[in-house]
Amino acid sequence: xxKFTPYTLxxxxxxxxxxxxxxxxxxxxxxxxxxxxxxxxxxxNIKSSTPRxxxxxxxxxxxxxxxxxxxxxxxxHVIDNSNPAAPRKVSFINIPGxxxxxxxxxxxxxxxxxxxxxxxxxxxxxxxxxxxxxxxxPFRRYTNGFMADTSKIIVDWIxxxxxxxxDCGGGGQFWWGGCASCSxxxxxxxxxxxDASPFGAGVGGSMARFALMNDYLYTVTDNQLNVxxxxxxxxxxxxxxxxxxxxxxxxxxxxxxLFIGSNTGMFIYETTNPNSPSRVGQFAHARxxxxxxxxxxxxxxxxxxxxxxQGFTNQMDVLNIENITSPFLVKTYQLTNPHGLxxxxxxxxxxxxxxxxxxxxATNAMDIKQVKQIRNLDAYDVIAFNKVALVVTKDxxxxxxxxxxxxxxxxxxxxxxx
Amino acid sequence: MLNxxxxxxxFLIVSFCLVAQQKPEEKTKNCGCAFNSINxxxxxxxxxxxxxxxxxxxxLRYKTWMVGAGVGIDGYRYRSIPLFLELRKEFNLKSxxxxxYNDIGFNYPWLKADQKAFRGEGDYNHGIYYDGGLGxxxxxxxxxxxxxGGFSLKEFKENRTTVSCPFAGPCLDQKDVYSYSLKxxxxxxxxxx
Numbered sequence: 102x103x104k105f106t107p108y109t110l111x112x113x114x115x116x117x118x119x120x121x122x123x124x125x126x127x128x129x130x131x132x133x134x135x136x137x138x139x140x141x142x143x144x145x146n147i148k149s150s151t152p153r154x155x156x157x158x159x160x161x162x163x164x165x166x167x168x169x170x171x172x173x174x175x176x177x178h179v180i181d182n183s184n185p186a187a188p189r190k191v192s193f194i195n196i197p198g199x200x201x202x203x204x205x206x207x208x209x210x211x212x213x214x215x216x217x218x219x220x221x222x223x224x225x226x227x228x229x230x231x232x233x234x235x236x237x238x239p240f241r242r243y244t245n246g247f248m249a250d251t252s253k254i255i256v257d258w259i260x261x262x263x264x265x266x267x268d269c270g271g272g273g274q275f276w277w278g279g280c281a282s283c284s285x286x287x288x289x290x291x292x293x294x295x296d297a298s299p300f301g302a303g304v305g306g307s308m309a310r311f312a313l314m315n316d317y318l319y320t321v322t323d324n325q326l327n328v329x330x331x332x333x334x335x336x337x338x339x340x341x342x343x344x345x346x347x348x349x350x351x352x353x354x355x356x357x358x359l360f361i362g363s364n365t366g367m368f369i370y371e372t373t374n375p376n377s378p379s380r381v382g383q384f385a386h387a388r389x390x391x392x393x394x395x396x397x398x399x400x401x402x403x404x405x406x407x408x409x410x411q412g413f414t415n416q417m418d419v420l421n422i423e424n425i426t427s428p429f430l431v432k433t434y435q436l437t438n439p440h441g442l443x444x445x446x447x448x449x450x451x452x453x454x455x456x457x458x459x460x461x462x463a464t465n466a467m468d469i470k471q472v473k474q475i476r477n478l479d480a481y482d483v484i485a486f487n488k489v490a491l492v493v494t495k496d497x498x499x500x501x502x503x504x505x506x507x508x509x510x511x512x513x514x515x516x517x518x519x
Numbered sequence: 520m521l522n523x524x525x526x527x528x529x530f531l532i533v534s535f536c537l538v539a540q541q542k543p544e545e546k547t548k549n550c551g552c553a554f555n556s557i558n559x560x561x562x563x564x565x566x567x568x569x570x571x572x573x574x575x576x577x578x579l580r581y582k583t584w585m586v587g588a589g590v591g592i593d594g595y596r597y598r599s600i601p602l603f604l605e606l607r608k609e610f611n612l613k614s615x616x617x618x619x620y621n622d623i624g625f626n627y628p629w630l631k632a633d634q635k636a637f638r639g640e641g642d643y644n645h646g647i648y649y650d651g652g653l654g655x656x657x658x659x660x661x662x663x664x665x666x667x668g669g670f671s672l673k674e675f676k677e678n679r680t681t682v683s684c685p686f687a688g689p690c691l692d693q694k695d696v697y698s699y700s701l702k703x704x705x706x707x708x709x710x711x712x
Binding site: 121122123124125126127128129130131267269270 | 701703
């Protein structure tokens with residue numbers, strides 16, 4: 102019998118395992134459960150608080166010596182930039198659901214999910230919320246099928262890694278797996294149900310969806326231009342809405358005109374009647390994302406591919422807008438994956454994704470020449486002002502001195518925490 | 520990585536085949552060992568349906584025990600390449616006889632295009648491979664026909680990153696890990712040299 106022991110052992114292994122012929126496939130992913138506070142609690146907490154780490158920067162706004170930098174879905178960092186070589190975070194304004202900001206004088210306007218909050222920033226270290234305009238942005242109430250509990254406000258998310266059994270498939274079946282930021286938790290009050298991300302990319306953090314012009318604040322939704330009268334700055338009054346098309350993305354104010362970017366083209370609106378802007382011109386392009394800026398003669402539109410943009414084009418179009426009713430393409434410049442852009446005089450700054458920040462001499466629109474490229478930055482937004490370029494990248498907020506274009510120098514960097 | 524596996528496997532197969540061309544009396548080494556090669560095809564059947572398999576195992580035999588290195592192609596659910604060591608016990612060398620075998624090693628995914636998820640990026644990692652069972656050897660003049668059946672397990676993992684790019688701000692990566700543990704019956708027929 103002893104002779105058979107090794108044979109028995111050899112044969113026992115397959116017999117043991119074969120007792121269950123069931124395939125087992127698992128998926129491990131991260132879920133997020135929303136943390137709700139009441140509206141009263143959230144509003145009471147909109148004030149200057151201790152500075153916090155920068156994690157997911159969004160839009161940038163400069164007023165005087167201060168930078169107001171959006172932390173997507175969380176609020177606004179207030180950064181003292183009186184010395185650009187040594188910027189200091191001085192406070193953080195908690196605004197859940199915030200993705201856009203505009204500042205006029207001592208008043209800051211910010212979205213709080215579907216509401217708008219007006220904040221007195223006379224003392225940036227001690228801000229005061231003055232008014233809440235409810236449902237100013239109704240499209241923010243839900244994202245990709247998720248309807249939040251509207252009696253409360255989501256202020257945070259609890260992260261949990263979880264493992265579930267999935268169908269083993271056998272031929273490309275997992276096409277619903279893992280869509281970062283495409284959905285919130287469904288039925289969140291019932292506990293963990295689905296994977297989700299808290300950061301609302303399905304709504305779209307934006308470059309410039311707010312624009313200030315004289316006594317009016319203009320905001321764009323996916324298909325509308327909303328007009329707020331801010332002649333009394335701390336008491337904005339919703340005054341009008343204008344249907345402007347579909348898939349609207351950005352708005353850029355310039356000399357009594359609003360340049361509105363959509364993913365199918367650029368629209369130009371006159372504000373002769375500021376309460377009711379009217380379309381005077383447009384330029385169509387392929388379906389893609391397109392931030393836009395303008396000067397007296399030209400509009401500069403970057404087009405890029407990417408999952409939110411659904412396009413395949415990566416370029417910058419320069420449009421002649423001297424005849425505002427008929428803008429036309431002057432020239433197209435090929436880029437890698439351009440995002441935000443900014444212009445100071447004849448110097449044009451373009452954030453070209455992983456290619457970094459590109460600086461161009463735009464003296465001649467027909468022959469825009471790259472004069473400098475700052476690599477090793479995954480750049481997506483820039484403001485060039487007073488010889489300092491503030492660049493928002495994937496890993497930090499950089500400031501560059503461009504007073505000498507042949508010697509662009511890094512002044513400072515505030516790193517983002519992952 | 521796949522190229523390295525193939526190159527190594529091909530080298531081993533060719534080397535062993537060259538050794539196998541020696542005269543029978545030269546095969547016997549000082550240890551009393553002899554070179555053996557088993558090449559077989561077969562079917563895998565489980566919850567996910569059926570799949571085709573092909574294997575070659577080459578190694579040394581000492582008396583009724585054989586140990587060898589094997590490589591194959593496994594077509595059950597997701598195509599993969601098992602690389603394994605085999606231990607085989609035959610109950611008689613001079614006549615038709617039963618044998619028991621156990622294979623243990625690694626399973627390297629080699630998915631076809633239509634087997635990959637079409638959204639996001641997948642990074643596939645190897646897992647364990649096991650095959651064990653019972654068989655019967657039918658002696659021919661110089662070779663033998665081998666029939667075997669048993670249980671087989673293969674595993675692998677997939678790290679999938681879905682990138683979502685909002686209009687402004689950095690792109691967001693969602694990382695999911697998929698683990699696959701596939702159990703099936705195995706049936707093979709082959710030539711034992």
